[in-house]
Amino acid sequence: MEFQDALAVLRAFEVEGVQYVLVGSMAMAAQGVVRATQDMDVVSRRRFAITDD
Numbered sequence: 306m307e308f309q310d311a312l313a314v315l316r317a318f319e320v321e322g323v324q325y326v327l328v329g330s331m332a333m334a335a336q337g338v339v340r341a342t343q344d345m346d347v348v349s350r351r352r353f354a355i356t357d358d
Contacts, residue, residue, distance in 0.1 A: 308334055311345045324350040 311331045318325050327335065329346035 306331070306343050306345050314345065318349075
């Protein structure tokens with residue numbers, strides 16, 4: 306995955322209000338550290354809607 310593609314995914318998370326943590330090689334790339342791998346690892350918080358159906 307290219308860094309710009311990863312940014313597009315993270316922007317979509319922001320728009321949708323997804324709470325997440327970016328880890329792994331893309332997180333390192335965001336900090337300026339170059340890694341051989343280009344995968345994106347994300348941990349998100351689950352949200353459940355409670356409805357009266």
